[in-house]
Amino acid sequence: MRAMMLAATASLDRNPAPLTLVRVPRPEPGQGEILIEVSVCGVCHTELDEIEGRTAPPRLPVIPGHEIVGRVVENGAGCRRYQPGRRVGVGWIHSSTGAQDENLSDEFRATGRDADGGYAEFVVVPERYVYPIPDEFSDADAAPLLCAGAVGYRSLCLAGIKDGEVLGLTGFGGSGHLVLQLANYLYPRGQVFVFARSEHERRFALELGADWAGDTSDPPPVAPHAIIDTTPAWKPVLAALECLRPGGRLVINAIRKEAGDRDVMASIRYEDHLWMEKEIKSVANVTHRDLEEFLPIAAAIPLHVEVQQYGLEQANEALLELRAGHVRGAKVLKISPGE
Numbered sequence: 648m649r650a651m652m653l654a655a656t657a658s659l660d661r662n663p664a665p666l667t668l669v670r671v672p673r674p675e676p677g678q679g680e681i682l683i684e685v686s687v688c689g690v691c692h693t694e695l696d697e698i699e700g701r702t703a704p705p706r707l708p709v710i711p712g713h714e715i716v717g718r719v720v721e722n723g724a725g726c727r728r729y730q731p732g733r734r735v736g737v738g739w740i741h742s743s744t745g746a747q748d749e750n751l752s753d754e755f756r757a758t759g760r761d762a763d764g765g766y767a768e769f770v771v772v773p774e775r776y777v778y779p780i781p782d783e784f785s786d787a788d789a790a791p792l793l794c795a796g797a798v799g800y801r802s803l804c805l806a807g808i809k810d811g812e813v814l815g816l817t818g819f820g821g822s823g824h825l826v827l828q829l830a831n832y833l834y835p836r837g838q839v840f841v842f843a844r845s846e847h848e849r850r851f852a853l854e855l856g857a858d859w860a861g862d863t864s865d866p867p868p869v870a871p872h873a874i875i876d877t878t879p880a881w882k883p884v885l886a887a888l889e890c891l892r893p894g895g896r897l898v899i900n901a902i903r904k905e906a907g908d909r910d911v912m913a914s915i916r917y918e919d920h921l922w923m924e925k926e927i928k929s930v931a932n933v934t935h936r937d938l939e940e941f942l943p944i945a946a947a948i949p950l951h952v953e954v955q956q957y958g959l960e961q962a963n964e965a966l967l968e969l970r971a972g973h974v975r976g977a978k979v980l981k982i983s984p985g986e
Contacts (some may be wrong), residue, residue, distance in 0.1 A: 655707060666766070682721040683737070684718050689793065693902050695879075709763060715790070738938050749934050749935070758770075784952065798933050802826065815875070817843075839858055888915075
């Protein structure tokens with residue numbers, strides 16, 4: 648099968664084409680596993696963290712990719728949930744304990760990092776961590792739901808927002824454009840403010856129903872009750888803490904933060920950024936329950952998913968554009984025939 652493979656971690660500044668198109672044997676499903684023919688796979692910022700070593704794979708080479716939509720080809724021993732031909736999805740969680748806090752467990756394994764992922768024509772995944780895709784979405788539209796959408800849903804739950812309150816979103820890429828719609832659906836009397844560096848992203852946010860959009864450092868019309876940060880940078884963390892209302896909560900939705908502007912945190916001021924019972928909470932991975940709960944909600948809205956499509960062999964190009972901030976919605980690799 649064809650696959651884009653990562654052989655060594657390195658900064659994209661030094662190696663702008665870290666993935667190589669290779670041919671490798673098609674995997675075989677073992678006990679409790681399903682073989683899936685991959686139709687599409689989303690391109691996530693976490694792939695940049697893997698490639699550049701911030702959350703390095705435990706073994707190399709590895710096939711990245713964890714926003715997978717495809718069709719069941721073969722069931723391993725003991726698998727009966729999905730018949731061959733069924734359209735299914737796979738997210739960041741490849742396997743874990745199955746407990747309520749499985750996202751925090753030492754046994755958590757990530758798709759495309761700890762096990763080969765979806766930048767390939769076929770992938771093998773434990774049946775327990777495979778999900779039916781709602782009919783409302785095409786393959787390409789469904790892919791970002793499996794990580795950007797699901798972790799956005801988890802972030803929104805952790806934000807603790809109530810209907811009628813104000814939510815801020817810092818950064819407006821693959822996750823932010825889904826969380827905005829989700830928040831407007833779940834909390835129709837509330838307001839959503841978007842903080843983004845790009846004028847293009849701010850216009851996109853307003854098109855999707857944001858009540859206000861400004862630059863990362865712009866003061867919002869009123870202080871938010873909670874802010875979800877999806878950026879790879881540190882400056883937005885300080886800006887968000889400064890504009891939170893007393894008792895507000897900042898939820899940082901990132902596997903890792905880049906080191907480029909880390910020194911800005913040395914300017915943190917307790918009285919401006921932390922006092923008055925402000926909180927900071929991080930998001931760590933997703934659970935299988937997040938995906939099971941989120942996908943039916945996404946279909947009920949239904950979420951409008953903005954995607955840019957690339958061929959499998961264009962994965963490096965898509966990653967470079969993502970790193971440069973050239974994003975409107977989400978990026979998706981088209982791999983095998985599908986919808």
